[in-house]
Amino acid sequence: MRLLKRGSNDTPTVVPEAVPVSLGKGRPTPKRRDAEARKRGPVPPPPTTQRQAYKRSKATGGTKLDRKAASADRRERMMAGDDAHVLPRDRGPARALARDVVDSRRNLIGLFMPLALVVVILYFLAPATSNAVSLGMLAAIVVMVVEGVFLARLVSGRVHERFPDEPAGAVKLGWYSFVRASQLRRLRAPRPRVQPGDAV
Numbered sequence: 001m002r003l004l005k006r007g008s009n010d011t012p013t014v015v016p017e018a019v020p021v022s023l024g025k026g027r028p029t030p031k032r033r034d035a036e037a038r039k040r041g042p043v044p045p046p047p048t049t050q051r052q053a054y055k056r057s058k059a060t061g062g063t064k065l066d067r068k069a070a071s072a073d074r075r076e077r078m079m080a081g082d083d084a085h086v087l088p089r090d091r092g093p094a095r096a097l098a099r100d101v102v103d104s105r106r107n108l109i110g111l112f113m114p115l116a117l118v119v120v121i122l123y124f125l126a127p128a129t130s131n132a133v134s135l136g137m138l139a140a141i142v143v144m145v146v147e148g149v150f151l152a153r154l155v156s157g158r159v160h161e162r163f164p165d166e167p168a169g170a171v172k173l174g175w176y177s178f179v180r181a182s183q184l185r186r187l188r189a190p191r192p193r194v195q196p197g198d199a200v
Helices: 032-040 050-059 064-079 093-103 108-125 127-162 170-181
Strands: 004-006 012-014
Touching: 050 064, 093 127, 093 170, 108 127, 108 170, 127 170
Parallel strands: none
Antiparallel strands: 004 012
């Protein structure tokens, strides 16, 4: 409050205002990480798919190196057969058993791609042998189809024996097994967990 007083010479005297005294905020200063956590809000639920994990990693502003490391970790888990990271077609104990049955055998179906490559090369390098190569390729295809039917029945029987309530049909399991068997062993994903000749 300003008070005006008159002196001997009737000159008004200004009395300075009182400066308020700070008594403190009455609470400790929060740590930086706690304050940043409150700014960010509640922790979101973990991603359920690889696409969601990629989008979240990109949105959070992680470095390229961090995203690359996370992608490598997800791929390693997928190759190991982790159900949370494999493709939908590979999920479930029935599909895991089907993979083990296929990987525990030496299949002629796996020779299809190398044989096809050999046929193409021979067509260009030795056209005179094209008829013989075609007959040999046709015979190999017949053998592979027969083996594929046998493998499909074997896998379907094993799966329904161990998992009688498995909803997957014999045709789907058979085709899944045939496709995996037709791939080269080192290129199969998830990677094989058993060696050829192991009991499954």
